[in-house]
Amino acid sequence: xxxxxxxxxxxxxxxxxxxxxxxxxxxxxxxxxxxxxxxxxxxxxxxxxxxxxxxxxxxxxxxxxxxxxxxxxxxxxxxxxxxxxxxxxxxx
Numbered sequence: 597x598x599x600x601x602x603x604x605x606x607x608x609x610x611x612x613x614x615x616x617x618x619x620x621x622x623x624x625x626x627x628x629x630x631x632x633x634x635x636x637x638x639x640x641x642x643x644x645x646x647x648x649x650x651x652x653x654x655x656x657x658x659x660x661x662x663x664x665x666x667x668x669x670x671x672x673x674x675x676x677x678x679x680x681x682x683x684x685x686x687x688x
Contacts, residue, residue, distance in 0.1 A: 610648060623672070653683075659679060
């Protein structure tokens with residue numbers, strides 16, 4: 597796969613993750629600490645000083661940590677797992 601196509605694919609995955617994270621951030625039924633972690637992940641994913649792979653990896657660590665929270669609603673946990681799955685496929 598050419599690097600341009602790979603980059604476009606990775607950028608599309610990041611955009612998809614950002615859309616899902618925005619849904620979590622805007623959902624008042626989700627506890628504040630989880631929305632805060634989602635906001636932090638958005639900031640990480642938008643940091644253009646890092647490569648796409650590093651951004652995705654850093655965001656996964658933040659989301660992985662908070663996904664263990666027992667107060668998280670089931671729908672939020674499922675969405676977080678989907679985001680992590682998407683981001684884990686982003687490689688430099």
